[in-house]
Amino acid sequence: MIEVRHLTKYYGEHAAVDDLSFEVEDGTIYGFLGANGAGKTTTMNIMTGYLAPTDGEVMINGHDILEEPAEAKKTIGYLPEIPPVYPDMTVYEYLGFAAALKKIPPRMREEQIDRAVMALELGGTADRLIRNLSKGFRQRVGFAQALLGEPETLILDEPTVGLDPKQIIEIRDLIRELGKTHTVILSSHILSEVSEVCDRVLILKNGRLAACDTPANLAAARSGKGGLHVRSDGSEEAVRGALAGVAGVEDLRIWQDGGETCADITTAPGLDIRRAVSRALFGADCMILGMREEKETLEDIFLELTEDDLQEDAETEPEDGTAEEISRKEEEDR
Amino acid sequence: MTAVYRKEMRSCFTSMTGAVAVAVMLFVTGLMFRYYNLYYGLLTLHYAVSNSVLIFYIVVPVLSMRVFAEERRNRTDQLLLTSPTGITGIVMGKYLALVTVFAIPVIVMCFFPLIMTRFGQETLKWDYVCILAFFVMGCAYLSVGMFISSCTENSIIAAVLCILFVFMTQMMSGIFTIISTGTFQSLLFLLALAVLCGLLMFFMTHSMLTSSFTAALLAFICMLAYYFRPSCFSGRTESVLRILDFATHFEDFAGGSFSVVNLLFFVSYIAAGILLTAQSLLKRRWS
Numbered sequence: 001m002i003e004v005r006h007l008t009k010y011y012g013e014h015a016a017v018d019d020l021s022f023e024v025e026d027g028t029i030y031g032f033l034g035a036n037g038a039g040k041t042t043t044m045n046i047m048t049g050y051l052a053p054t055d056g057e058v059m060i061n062g063h064d065i066l067e068e069p070a071e072a073k074k075t076i077g078y079l080p081e082i083p084p085v086y087p088d089m090t091v092y093e094y095l096g097f098a099a100a101l102k103k104i105p106p107r108m109r110e111e112q113i114d115r116a117v118m119a120l121e122l123g124g125t126a127d128r129l130i131r132n133l134s135k136g137f138r139q140r141v142g143f144a145q146a147l148l149g150e151p152e153t154l155i156l157d158e159p160t161v162g163l164d165p166k167q168i169i170e171i172r173d174l175i176r177e178l179g180k181t182h183t184v185i186l187s188s189h190i191l192s193e194v195s196e197v198c199d200r201v202l203i204l205k206n207g208r209l210a211a212c213d214t215p216a217n218l219a220a221a222r223s224g225k226g227g228l229h230v231r232s233d234g235s236e237e238a239v240r241g242a243l244a245g246v247a248g249v250e251d252l253r254i255w256q257d258g259g260e261t262c263a264d265i266t267t268a269p270g271l272d273i274r275r276a277v278s279r280a281l282f283g284a285d286c287m288i289l290g291m292r293e294e295k296e297t298l299e300d301i302f303l304e305l306t307e308d309d310l311q312e313d314a315e316t317e318p319e320d321g322t323a324e325e326i327s328r329k330e331e332e333d334r
Numbered sequence: 335m336t337a338v339y340r341k342e343m344r345s346c347f348t349s350m351t352g353a354v355a356v357a358v359m360l361f362v363t364g365l366m367f368r369y370y371n372l373y374y375g376l377l378t379l380h381y382a383v384s385n386s387v388l389i390f391y392i393v394v395p396v397l398s399m400r401v402f403a404e405e406r407r408n409r410t411d412q413l414l415l416t417s418p419t420g421i422t423g424i425v426m427g428k429y430l431a432l433v434t435v436f437a438i439p440v441i442v443m444c445f446f447p448l449i450m451t452r453f454g455q456e457t458l459k460w461d462y463v464c465i466l467a468f469f470v471m472g473c474a475y476l477s478v479g480m481f482i483s484s485c486t487e488n489s490i491i492a493a494v495l496c497i498l499f500v501f502m503t504q505m506m507s508g509i510f511t512i513i514s515t516g517t518f519q520s521l522l523f524l525l526a527l528a529v530l531c532g533l534l535m536f537f538m539t540h541s542m543l544t545s546s547f548t549a550a551l552l553a554f555i556c557m558l559a560y561y562f563r564p565s566c567f568s569g570r571t572e573s574v575l576r577i578l579d580f581a582t583h584f585e586d587f588a589g590g591s592f593s594v595v596n597l598l599f600f601v602s603y604i605a606a607g608i609l610l611t612a613q614s615l616l617k618r619r620w621s
Contacts, residue, residue, distance in 0.1 A: 012540070048416040052619040070418045084413035086341075088348050100337030101417040145413070 001026055002047065002153060002183070007056035009042050009207075016042040017053070018207040026152075029179040031198030032187035033302055039207035040187045041081055044157050047185075048078040061152055074102070077151035081158055083142025087131035091122055091141055094130060095148065102149040116144035119174060135162035143171070147178075154178060156186040160193065172197050191302055203302065211301075218301050227294030228265040230277060234286025236261050242284035248273045260289060338419065338427025342401075343434060351400065352435045355393045359439035362389045367446050375453075379446055379461040380588055383468050387584070390475050390500050395493035397435060398479025401428050402611070406487035415615070425480075425612045432476045440469045467587035470600040471580060475500060477607025484614040503580035510572055510579075520570040521560045527574070528552035538617065 002024035009017040017039040024030055034040045045051040047058050049065045049072065058065045063072035086094055095116060099109040117123055120140040125133060130141060139162050146154055159175065160168045175197055178184055188194050194201060195215045203211040211218055232239050239261045240254050251266035267273055274291065281288055346352030366382035376382075405411040414424050447461035478499055483492045502509075532549025536542065560567055576582070580600075587596040 045412075050412050050416050050619065070420060073416060073418045076416070078412070078416045080409065080412045080416075082409045082412075084408070084410040086345070086408070086410060088345060093344075097337060097341045098413065098417075100340070101414070101419050103418050 001059075001061060002185075003059040004043070004047065005057050005059075007043065007046060007058065008054045009039075009046060009051065010054045015207055017046070020056070020204070020207065020209055022202060022209055022212055024153075024183055024185060026183050027180070028200055029175065029184040029186070029198045031194035031201045032185060032204070033191070033194060033201060034187075034204035034210075038204040040204055041157055042207075043204070044078075044155050044185070044187065045080075048076055048155055049073055050078075050080075074149065075152045077146035077149065077154045079139075079142050079146040079154075079156045079159055081161075083138050084145075085130045085138050085141050088129065090129055091117070091126045091133075091144075094141060095144060098145040099148050104149050112148055112150070116147040119147060120144045121170070136164060136167055139163060140167070140171075151182070153183045153185070156184065158188055159186055160188065160190065168193075215301075228267065228273065228277065229290075229292050229294055230263045230265065230281070230288060231257075231290040232261050232263070232281055232286045232288055234261055234281065234284060238284050238286050239263055239281065242280040242286060243277065246273060246276045246280050248276070261286075264294075335419065335423035335427040335430075338414070338424050339431050339434075342428050342431030346397070346431060346435050349400075351396050355396050355435060356438050358392055358396075359386075359389055359436075360442060362386055363439060363443050363446075367443075371446070371450060377450075378457045379443075379450075379464050382446070383443075383464045383588055384585070386468065387471075387504065387581075390472065390504075391497055393436070393472070394475045394479045394500055395496040397432050398476055398483050398496060399489045399493040400483065401432065401480050402484040402615070403487050403489045403492045407489075411615075415619070421612050421615050425608055425615070429477065429480055429608055429611075432480065433473055436472050436476060437469070440465060440472070443468070463592045464588040466592075467584055467596070470587075470597060470604075471584050474580070474600040474603035474607070475503075477604045477611075479607075481607045481610045481614060484611045503578050505581070506575060506579040507582050510575065517560070517564045517567040517570075520567040521556060521564075523571045523574070524556045524567075525553050528556060 004020060004022050004024075007017050007020040008015065016037075020039070020043060032040050032044070042051065046053050047060070047065065049069050052066060060072040061075045063075070065072045086097075089097065092113065095113045096109065099113055104112060117126055120143055122137070122140055122144060125137055130138060133141065139159070143156070143159060146156065156175070160171050163171060172193060175184060175186065179197075179199070186194075186198070198215070200212065200214050201218060202209065230239075230243075234242070236254055236256060240252065240263075243249060243252055243254075243263060243265060246265075248267050248271050249265050250268065253264040255262055265273070265277065274293075277291070278288060343352075363382070363386045366386045367379070370376045370382040370385070371379065402411070405414065415421070419427075443465050444462070447458050447465075450461075451458070475496075479492075479496045482495045482499070483489075486492050486495075528549050531552060532545045535548050536545035539545065583596045583599045586593065
């Protein structure tokens, strides 16, 4: 179990992390979300003992990261944002060094290295110099290093960056598999990945905790209204007339799109009016060409929660291209 | 510590820096030995070793510049500092690897006196004291070089600072002659040191109040001492600068008179370098 209590980190006058408190339960996969500069990497660096907090404490499986660093660090596997690999080493040499650094007994090193190499499918590159590997493979070597020492907790800072789509799926599956036996905390800009892989989501905003819950609970808590999108071949008036009479419709927006009539229906949350809508449209001789439920996605929740953050970034730090960077990253991610 | 030591030794010889440093040292010390002892027939290694000191201008930056600077630049320090191996283990592992590489040519140097015994030379003890002095001074330079490397992520800056440090410590006895040693000049020098202390403290703590107060307090003590006993300021500049005078301590040591004071002088530099490197790594976590 990881306990973060009143964590604060100042860089000069700027508070990167501001009085952040949360608990991470065992055997759960946590997704760390936040706009660029929200304090995700700083928090992860403090949790792994790379940085010291200005204030507050981090307890890793009962050990204070500052008071008992060796015990605490033994239970953590960390993959930083930039994989910490040595270009002049082969994959095997590097993993051997990482195993020795993690004080794994010599008789167990080979077995653990082989297991990590297998898990990350690095077998074909084990004897190659890391200098000659692609970014994706370096990322996997960094990930393999994090698995050494059988840590109880894995902290992964953007683990799928630089991987191709096939590798992303493989790594997601691996994280899901690891999540059964480990506590995993991962940060990512790919929101679909977080909602797919993570059991719980932590959203940071300006170094503070904006939300911490399961993606479903977050959606339910924030979703003010339900919604339905319908496409039909009837005229605008006929569709409006049919839908206006359906019980539960709170708001209706109708427009023409490519010869079809589209309707966005707003309802009370949790109310399912699909059958009533079908019946009403059929009765008005309007055939339904398509219908889908509009649900609030993690992307909507993220944007809603971090909106000010993004605006502030765009307004106050245009020279860093933060907003641009976010949209570029989002594009890359897609 | 062993893991870091092994990795560092391996890295020294795969990146060629270790091989270059060993080759340069063997070439220069061998050349000096050939010139002073075999060609001119001098009976002691003292001159050969004293003149070999110039290799520190090359060897110290080559060996120590990348030790921590490169780790920081490549972000591999994250692997080291988040591992269960403590900072002391990391620093000691790296330092011992540097000393081992430096020790290779020094071990070869240990055969020089044995070669000279073939020609009837009987100053073995003196020669080995010379080699010991050379080795200990080299270790002190490497320790300071490692500290410099831990302060920056730019290897070139670390190398330039290392060369500057070697230059200052080798030329300090010459610098004394151009510095006036009057009592008032000594006061000005100590006041400048007080300001320097304040500035250093400000860079380390970012606290204007603490650093100003420290500098003002030191300056006040100096002025108070000067007001009541100006005579105690006589020669003070020289005694402070002598802390940096490696050349004189080395010459006293290598001159054949083994003295614990000179040995301790270099050992304290080694200890200070290691301690400051560890502090520099720790400080980075807090800043």
